[in-house]
Amino acid sequence: MYKTFEELIAAAQKRGPKKVAVAVAQDPEILAAMKHARDLGLAVPVLVGEASAVHPLAEKAGFGPEVEIVDEADQDQAALKAASLVSEGRAQVLMKGLINSGNFLKAVLNKERGLRRNKVLSHLAVFEAPGVDRLMFHSDGGMNVLPDLETKKEILINALQAMASMGLSQPAVAVLSHNEQVNEKMPSTTDAAALVAMAGRGELPPCVIEGPLALDVAASAEAARHKKIRSRIAGQVDLFIFPNIEAGNIAGKTLNYYARAKMAGLILGAAAPVIMASRSDDAAAKLNSIALGCLSAG
Helix, strand or coil: CCCCHHHHHHHHHHHCCEEEEEECCCCHHHHHHHHHHHHCCCEEEEEEECHHHHHHHHHHHCCCCCCEEEECCCHHHHHHHHHHHHHCCCCCEEEECCCCHHHHHHHHCCCCCCCCCCCCCEEEEEEECCCCCCCEEEECCCCCCCCCHHHHHHHHHHHHHHHHHCCCCCCEEEEECCCCCCCCCCHHHHHHHHHHHHHHCCCCCCCEEEEEECHHHHHCHHHHHHCCCCCCCCCCCCEEECCCHHHHHHHHHHHHHCCCCEEEEEEECCCCCEECCCCCCCHHHHHHHHHHHHHHCC
């Protein structure tokens, strides 16, 4: 398990740079992150957007004339061209630039030229928090609002497959709820128990999974002992599966704003890794997300 983003970046560097197609690349912050990623040997950018706007911003970010720019003034068409580059194998990772998220996702899901795989798209967030001895993987706090059991299964499979591609086998997984008791009136508890049963039947990628678990037990072996709960993973959880988007989103923002955690994020379930950084993400978060995407591209 990676302990820090520094370790994750080093692992991505060892695998060599991946081509990253940036959709609507005339975004100074994205270009600065891509320049840093290129200098670290993580990524080779392909900048898709209005060339007259991209050129001066790329130059200001430190790119020379060697950087590849694909001219397309229309934003929706630029997103589709970037997705096409990935679907055709001319790039390995897709990244959102200066375009609305909904329009960007339409390009990702385009049946003819996008990265659609008839699977659930889900968000994987990764956090490095002070005092925690490993990176924490969270899903899904960004895509699926109120997932049912089948959707949660796909969310879990997406995350486990991505982690396996990063070299993380047999991760410890906590399926979260408010406590450890299965209650038919609380779907988060029955869904958690069902996911554990699926793993027992071999229906999921390799993992050590428990649920339902409250967050205190997942985070602390001492809390588990105090509550007299026997757990193989308490205090050692790698992947946290949240019951809904509110829980995942609030947990992530709490880590960001109160614990000052570093973060990265990735959209999973497409035919290739998709980076959709928020405009509120700082430069480090954007770089970490690029590294995460390149590492998960294999």
